[in-house]
Amino acid sequence: MCIGSAARPRRPSPATFFGSGQVEAAAAHVAARQPGRVFVNALLSGVQQRNLERAWGRPVLDRVALIIEIFSQRARTAEARLQVELASLEYKASRLVRVVDASTGKRTAFGLEGDVEIVSARERGRSGSSAGGLGAGGGQGESELQLQRRRIADRRKLLLRRLEEVRKTRAVQRAARRRSGKPQVALVGYTNAGKSSLLRALSKDAEGVGVEDRLFATLDPTLRRVMLPGGRDVVLSDTVGFISDLPHALVEAFRATLEEVTEADLLLHVVDASSPHALQQRTAVLEVLRELGLSEERLQDAVIEVWNKCDQLPVADAAEEGLLDVDAAAAAYRPTAVATSVLRRQGLQQVLAAVEHKLEAQLAGRRQTSRRSAKRAGAEAWEAAEAAEQALPPASSPDDHRPAHGSAASGMTGAAGPAAALAAAGAGRLGSKPPPIVLSPEVVLHDRCNLVALPIVGGLVLAGLLGAVDTLLVTKAFILYIVADFFYILLEPKAVPSRPRVILWHHAVTFLLLQIPLKHPSLGVYTCYDGLIEWNTLFLIARRQFPRFYRQLNFLYWATFYPMRLVLFPVLLPFFWREMTSGGYAWWETAAVMGTQASLCVFNAWFLIASWRRHR
Ligand SMILES: Nc1nc2c(ncn2[C@@H]2O[C@H](COP(=O)(O)OP(=O)(O)OP(=O)(O)O)[C@@H](O)[C@H]2O)c(=O)[nH]1
Numbered sequence: 141m142c143i144g145s146a147a148r149p150r151r152p153s154p155a156t157f158f159g160s161g162q163v164e165a166a167a168a169h170v171a172a173r174q175p176g177r178v179f180v181n182a183l184l185s186g187v188q189q190r191n192l193e194r195a196w197g198r199p200v201l202d203r204v205a206l207i208i209e210i211f212s213q214r215a216r217t218a219e220a221r222l223q224v225e226l227a228s229l230e231y232k233a234s235r236l237v238r239v240v241d242a243s244t245g246k247r248t249a250f251g252l253e254g255d256v257e258i259v260s261a262r263e264r265g266r267s268g269s270s271a272g273g274l275g276a277g278g279g280q281g282e283s284e285l286q287l288q289r290r291r292i293a294d295r296r297k298l299l300l301r302r303l304e305e306v307r308k309t310r311a312v313q314r315a316a317r318r319r320s321g322k323p324q325v326a327l328v329g330y331t332n333a334g335k336s337s338l339l340r341a342l343s344k345d346a347e348g349v350g351v352e353d354r355l356f357a358t359l360d361p362t363l364r365r366v367m368l369p370g371g372r373d374v375v376l377s378d379t380v381g382f383i384s385d386l387p388h389a390l391v392e393a394f395r396a397t398l399e400e401v402t403e404a405d406l407l408l409h410v411v412d413a414s415s416p417h418a419l420q421q422r423t424a425v426l427e428v429l430r431e432l433g434l435s436e437e438r439l440q441d442a443v444i445e446v447w448n449k450c451d452q453l454p455v456a457d458a459a460e461e462g463l464l465d466v467d468a469a470a471a472a473y474r475p476t477a478v479a480t481s482v483l484r485r486q487g488l489q490q491v492l493a494a495v496e497h498k499l500e501a502q503l504a505g506r507r508q509t510s511r512r513s514a515k516r517a518g519a520e521a522w523e524a525a526e527a528a529e530q531a532l533p534p535a536s537s538p539d540d541h542r543p544a545h546g547s548a549a550s551g552m553t554g555a556a557g558p559a560a561a562l563a564a565a566g567a568g569r570l571g572s573k574p575p576p577i578v579l580s581p582e583v584v585l586h587d588r589c590n591l592v593a594l595p596i597v598g599g600l601v602l603a604g605l606l607g608a609v610d611t612l613l614v615t616k617a618f619i620l621y622i623v624a625d626f627f628y629i630l631l632e633p634k635a636v637p638s639r640p641r642v643i644l645w646h647h648a649v650t651f652l653l654l655q656i657p658l659k660h661p662s663l664g665v666y667t668c669y670d671g672l673i674e675w676n677t678l679f680l681i682a683r684r685q686f687p688r689f690y691r692q693l694n695f696l697y698w699a700t701f702y703p704m705r706l707v708l709f710p711v712l713l714p715f716f717w718r719e720m721t722s723g724g725y726a727w728w729e730t731a732a733v734m735g736t737q738a739s740l741c742v743f744n745a746w747f748l749i750a751s752w753r754r755h756r
Pocket residue numbers: 329330331332333334335336337338350351352353354355356357358359380381382448449450451452480481482483484
């Protein structure tokens with residue numbers, strides 16, 4: 141039985157996820173239909189899962205548990221089984237409870253089917269031994285739980301050790317393939333998008349490539365040799381498909397397998413264009429790739445999108461109903477994309493041509509020895525690509541760089557447009573090109589809000605320093621901005637390209653710091669010094685939003701980064717100290733100012749390291 145998104149509450153209850161009315165209504169359904177288990181299409185906490193099991197008298201599976209279960213059914217090889225077991229252990233460890241069979245009073249393992257009563261260690265401690273008739277009370281319950289935890293930890297260690305061996309073996313095999321000089325291309329995409337079908341259609345040796353109309357048909361990497369139109373061979377690998385809210389435990393557990401993706405020279409991102417959720421699925425895949433550590437630059441440089449199943453695309457209807465707004469997607473992301481129907485063998489040559497183009501671009505990029513000249517080449521290529529795009533006749537431009545409706549209807553069209561022009565111009569190397577263009581709509585919207593708010597805050601800060609504006613007003617405006625941005629990111633974490641939690645932490649610390657000048661307006665000038673940093677943030681955002689002015693904005697970004705984040709913030713520390721210890725301030729105010737300013741220095745250092753890493 142499945143309780144789906146139709147019943148999804150707007151604000152989930154911490155105890156039962158659903159409201160009490162929904163739980164009762166579902167209990168009636170459960171009683172009438174007597175399902176073996178109940179699936180809730182959401183992520184449940186341990187407590188929610190336990191309470192729902194109690195209310196419905198049936199084992200409850202949440203989204204993560206179901207995915208792990210499907211994985212465990214599909215796992216055939218030793219490697220896949222190891223990875224699934226690790227994921228399921230991580231999941232169990234996060235919600236370790238004692239399970240007691242109500243009919244026999246015997247303890248069972250976690251999540252077994254049947255009429256079970258589940259008691260947490262804490263509850264058991266409260267109610268003594270009565271819950272399951274096992275043992276003398278809370279003390280023993282605790283130790284049982286600890287025993288379970290230790291067993292899980294031991295098993296986990298063993299699995300990690302074995303997986304480490306798998307990783308090493310895979311790394312050695314990859315290194316051997318690299319030595320053979322064959323570029324590595326990895327297929328990625330939402331589960332059931334047609335990755336294995338594409339591998340089968342492109343490879344010379346299709347034997348053993350399984351294609352099935354079910355989720356997670358492929359779990360293990362499958363490698364095949366594929367010849368490009370120019371006669372060159374590449375190694376194409378097919379791996380596990382992704383899904384929205386892919387459990388973190390699974391991503392971690394499947395790292396050995398997923399390294400085929402992270403280490404590849406190119407990624408073919410297969411999207412099921414016929415799905416009404418194609419865009420969400422595409423975003424979910426990009427999120428997992430980011431979680432795997434792929435930088436925005438790599439997502440831009442090394443990804444070719446293959447919009448598959450176009451034979452099933454009800455082109456006009458979908459566009460009219462707004463189900464598949466390919467135009468909006470293309471405008472937001474401008475990917476190198478090819479429309480295909482693997483089933484009808486359409487668009488396959490275009491996929492190979494796009495791979496060849498990108499690989500040539502990468503090779504050309506590698507030949508650029510000096511970073512400076514590479515940068516220049518990238519910006520020029522970008523400008524040339526932009527100019528080329530503007531020069532394209534309007535009727536042909538959509539087909540050139542995205543799987544537009546027309547192209548799907550009239551057969552398949554190859555990839556071109558700015559991204560391909562960039563590739564052809566050899567601008568595929570890092571540092572040699574404009575900023576990432578794979579930005580989600582959430583990031584774009586948030587960036588645009590900031591492009592309005594930050595000049596206001598930055599302007600007020602400058603005016604405050606020049607004495608043209610009351611610094612208390614600057615403090616209040618700054619607080620308003622920080623609070624608004626905090627809640628924006630809290631409610632929509634995807635509004636920032638990465639690490640929303642770190643940014644929330646930064647905003648919370650800044651908010652705390654600003655409370656002191658709010659209380660003591662004489663300290664307002666320090667708000668203005670700290671607030672100068674917002675200019676740097678503005679240039680960062682403007683740089684990715686206005687690729688045409690990349691060079692200028694990049695210069696401004698770094699020209700403000702070093703003096704502000706690395707010099708000004710630490711230098712302010714002794715000034716703050718002198719001011720705060722000169723009298724008139726409580727010790728906790730001094731501690732708050734020093735602590736928050738020091739934390740911001742740490743944030744800046746982290747930010748620098750993260751920027752460098754991304755760059756590398
Ligand atoms: N209509 C249509 N169906 C397709 C096309 N390509 C693949 N399929 C079908 O889609 C289903 C899934 O294909 P797979 O290649 O197994 O998909 P996958 O992405 O490898 O799936 P997982 O391994 O489960 O992640 C199969 O039933 C294919 O026959 C296509 O171009 N058009």
